[in-house]
Amino acid sequence: MTNFLSLADVTDLDALIQSGLDAKANPFASQHLGKNKTIGLIFFNSSLRTRLSTQKAAQNLGMNVMIMNVGQDSWGLEMEEGVLMNGDKAEHIREAAAVIGRYCNIIGIRAFAELQDRDKDYREQVMHQFAKYARVPIVNLESATRHPLQSLADCITIEEVRRADVSLPKRPKVVLTWLPHFKPLPQAVGNSFSEWMNARAQAGQIEFVITHPEGYELATEFAGTAPVIYNQQEAFDGADFIYGKNWSSYTQYGQVLTQDPSWAVTMEHMNRTNNGKFMHCLPVRRNLKVSDAVLDSPQSLVIEQAANREWSAQAVLKEILTSL
């Protein structure tokens, strides 16, 4: 693996999931791989889990870690080519990425969608500019359109539950549900989860269903062939895993079309499932998107999911280090 920008960079998903589970069972087995190697974690946006879990995973592999918040710790970075730099951005990505690439063997980047210009966001300019000019492997720590480290942790979490619960069907039903929110949020987590679950469904591992109000359709490249059910209650029937996430509209780009509170997940919703598990990438606004009762119930996997971020990052970094 040279870069980890999306599922397309994964050659064997089953093996990568198993590598994450192996890392969880034996975190320091590959410590020699990262000796005298450095990872730079570059954040254009806030983070709790991604920052700490990726740092921990790199340390488990023996790596040195440097972290930088762009615009706070560093100069603001200009991404456009050929522009007159007379604005508030003091440094161009050409120099910044090239310099960081001299200090680091691997660079992780977090850069969210701005939700102003769909074409610009979906071009993934920040990731591609870093990949072009840094000349070292790039890891996506959540980009404008994807959050693959989260999706890998979600796959690891589902696989763990599958192995532990023999009563689950051979192909558990996984439902991605839109949740209400007053702020426009990117589609990255929903996109990525759909992309990875569609791959799991195609491999015969799960059944995958998406539910959201009309107007919240994800881009076709991410929704794939998954059935979209606009009736949330119907979608929840018999589900083994409920994955909740808010996203703003893709078609009416960045708009909040509804805040319908009936889409927030409560125990009443969960009672329609097959004693299903509740998943969310976090952070989550309690009682706006999902009730206290669900989050605090044994059905909630949110803490285990977040814990598994360490092992998803470790599996990816291990594969990249092996190829250096």
Ligand code: CP
């Ligand atoms: N799920 C996730 O990426 O969390 P952070 O935004 O806190 O990193």
